[in-house]
Amino acid sequence: MSFSPIVCNGTPKSGTHALLQAVEALGFQKRAFVKALGKDECYSRPISYGDESIFLSHDAKRHFDDYLKNAHTYRGKSEVRGFLMSPQPSRTLVHAHVAWRRRDLLDGMKVVTVIRSPRNNFLSWIRWFGPAASANFFPVYASFVSWRKDSMFVYEDLWTVASMRALAETLDVTISVADAERVIESAKGRSLTWTNKPSNHAAVWNASLDALWKAKGGARLDALYQSVREGNVADHADEMSAMAKRA
Secondary structure, eight states, X not given: OOOOOEEEEOSXXXXXXXXXXXXXXXXXXXXXXXXXXXXXXXXXXXXXXXXXXXXXXXXXXGGHHHHHHHSOOEESHXXXXXXXXXXXXXXXXXXXXEOGGXXXXXXXXXXXXXXXXXXXXHHHHHHHHOGGGGGGHHHHHHHHGGGGGSEEEEGGGTTSHHHHHHHHHHTTOOOOHHHHHHHHHHHTTOOSSOOSOOOOHHHHOOHHHHHHHHHTTHXXXXXXXXXXXXXXXXXXXXXXXXXXXXX
């Protein structure tokens, strides 16, 4: 029987930690991290503390920075795939930021991707990377949109019974409505970066942000996100492809 990791994927600051929380609560344990954006070198590393996932322990957060300094990093497609596909120790659950055009890195793995309101994603991006990195957000967001062709979940809808049951079904787990409610209750709030206070663009949006948004093509991201929520997955594909090439 071949080994196939479960990959929780999305743009940076899109809700990948929340997706991980949900999948962990369904019975899977996180073991690795992998990143490959448009022009980035792909790399991966283990990201757990012994048998305990760091996403199940707030105490582990204090040691996170030191851990990353010392964790071995695997670089290049061959080395990364060898690490992720090795069942000893099992990399059952992988936290990922892998753009659609780098998807061959994840061949043979089950991928679930989260998409977030682009304006809220943008605000979290700025808070994490700083205002100087704001322009980088637009092509990166666009470079993940084609994952909608596979299993994509909307961050704003994630903590609903319907979404949780759909996620479980995608991962070949059957849960009842009551089970889904228990999963939601057990998963929320257990994350290194999720503070239970998600970014809300409506509270801080101003003329300066709006001007940047319009100049960088943010309206197209708004329209795309709405199309995904409505199930119109083919809309805006050509526009997003052109924007993503700049990533």
